Amino acid sequence: MKALIAARAIITRELARFVTQRERFFAALVRPLVWLFVFAAGFRAALGLSIIPPYKTYISYETYIVPGLCGMILLFSGMQSSLSLVNDRESGTMRLMLTAPWPRWFLLGAKLLAGAMVGLLQVAVFLGIAWFYGLKFSAVGYLAALPALALAGIMLGALGLFLSARIRQLENFAGVMNFVIFPMFFLSTALYPLWKMQESSPLLATLCEINPFTHAVELVRFALYGQLNLAALGWTVLAFALFFGLALLGYEPARTRSR
Amino acid sequence: MTEALRVAGLSHDWGRKPALRDVSFAVPEGRFCALLGPNGAGKSTLMAVLTGLIRPAPGVVSVGGHDLGRSPRAALARIGVVYQAPTYDLDRSVFANLKYFAALQGLSGAEARERIATSLARLGMEERAGEKVAALNGGHRRRMEIARALIHAPRLLLLDEPTVGLDAPARAAITAHVHALTAEGISVLWATHLVDELHPDDDLVLLHQGRVAAAGRVDAVTGATPLAEWFLARTGAAA
Structure with a gap:
């Protein structure tokens, strides 16, 4: 059980770092809230939504984008922790962790879990504010959303881990925004349902369908109504396995490049 | 004498650039071994x-009889x-x-608290436990890192140019502290390009252009030649 002591230390260090960085916490919250209060209000009129599963009645646009914004928080959080990994790697604290006497997958897995927990914390606060705004879900919905959000967070964290292992020029967030976050976010069902996209461009709709972020968002969307979207679950798990596998290859000792 | 570290036939390339070429040497138990070499030696x-x-290909690294691979x-x-x-969180305490x-x-x-206290005391750092690392000077930060490296009671201590950026008194203090550890049976491999950190009775492995150019006790290897001169002659580099 000594390995668990190590995992706990990695997770508490990450949480402590996050809590002390207040600006990061507020920045992480302001982003989705602006989308919810401003963007969604403006788009409400422009975007007509039909009744699609898991919804049983007409819903407001704000209600529709809540799962997508949860995904957005996790996406930003996952990328941010991958950037901190690059820093850790440069500064040497990553070496400290990787030379601890545990298997590499275990240490990187703990780091991943730590990042996902930071993301979950932000989502919880966001959902709390949304609740006061009138966007309420059932207790079962919140409960079911927890594992869905955790899985989505771990999958997106694994993507960040993979990127940090492979891409050396990940120093600035702007590049990640342009090439990872924006394409993933806009080419998904976070802001508009798939059929809407299908109407405008079948090609873009196909891209949305293969985007793992879409499946993570749908998993959360169905979970918030106490339903399990099996296909979304399968794709999210598959994407996680793929990204984590690639990340492990990237951090494999023989492939670790010179500083 | 048993060996704390044995390296055999180690080679490694960074892409096309060879970094290590058939490196072999051993560090006996309780010995201070300097890994001496100019910048870029590997x-x-x-x-x-x-x-x-x-992970080297090919090569074997054995620590206290345990194969690292x-x-x-x-x-x-x-x-x-x-x-x-440096590998610490500046905004957290020692x-x-x-x-x-x-x-x-x-x-x-x-158990952890006890070992931390012992380690800090060993390096004369016990009264600094509560201070933030950011408040420490360079010498004390290094000492903290050495104390940290001893917490789990290792038998072999590896230090990669630990005195870089320190002033002369701090350098001397840290060199003395680590030499003293060998009296407790800890083996030390100390990478450096500064010859004044070595004692005549230390062991020495001279690394030059990725190869072991010389190995043995400092006084035996250098003979009557002063170490600085010897190092310069062997590597053609300014020490």
Whole structure:
């Protein structure tokens, strides 16, 4: 059980770092809230939504984008922790962790879990504010959303881990925004349902369908109504396995490049 | 004498650039061995191999009889490392930094606290446990890192140019502290390009252009020639 002591230390260090960085916490919250209060209000009129599963009645646009914004928080959080990994790697604290006497997958897995927990914390606060705004879900919905959000967070964290292992020029967030976050976010069902996209461009709709972020968002969307979207679950798990596998290859000792 | 570290037939390339060429040497138990070499000799690459961060092909690294490639956990548990680049959280206290490391090694609770206290006392750092690392000077930060590397009672201490950026008194103090550790049976591999950090009765491995150019006791290897002169003659580099 000594390995668990190590995992706990990695997770508490990450949480402590996050809590002390207040600006990061507020920045992480302001982003989705602006989308919810401003963007969604403006788009409400422009975007007509039909009744699609898991919804049983007409819903407001704000209600529709809540799962997508949860995904957005996790996406930003996952990328941010991958950037901190690059820093850790440069500064040497990553070496400290990787030379601890545990298997590499275990240490990187703990780091991943730590990042996902930071993301979950932000989502919880966001959902709390949304609740006061009138966007309420059932207790079962919140409960079911927890594992869905955790899985989505771990999958997106694994993507960040993979990127940090492979891409050396990940120093600035702007590049990640342009090439990872924006394409993933806009080419998904976070802001508009798939059929809407299908109407405008079948090609873009196909891209949305293969985007793992879409499946993570749908998993959360169905979970918030106490339903399990099996296909979304399968794709999210598959994407996680793929990204984590690639990340492990990237951090494999023989492939670790010179500083 | 038993060996704390044995390296045999180690080679490594960074892409097309060869970094290590058929490196072999051993560090006996309780000995201070300096890994001497000019900048770019391959010292940091060798340190990365010895800590398992890169895997050499071909080559064998054995720590206290445990093969680093086959049983990395047993080998790593016997190594304490002080990296060239600083590896601490500046905004956390000395104790918090050491506690994090202890936990990484699987130590917690009273046992961890006890070992942290012992380690800090060994380096004369016990009264600084509560201070933030950011408030410490360079010498004390290094001492903290050495204390940290000793928490899990390793038998072999690896230090990669640990005195870089320190003033003369701090350098002398740290060199003396680490020499003293060998009296307790700890073996030390100390990478440096500064010859004044070596004692005549230390061991020496001269690394030049990725190869072992000389190895043995400092006074035996250099003979009557002063070490600085000898080093210069062998490597053609300014020490």
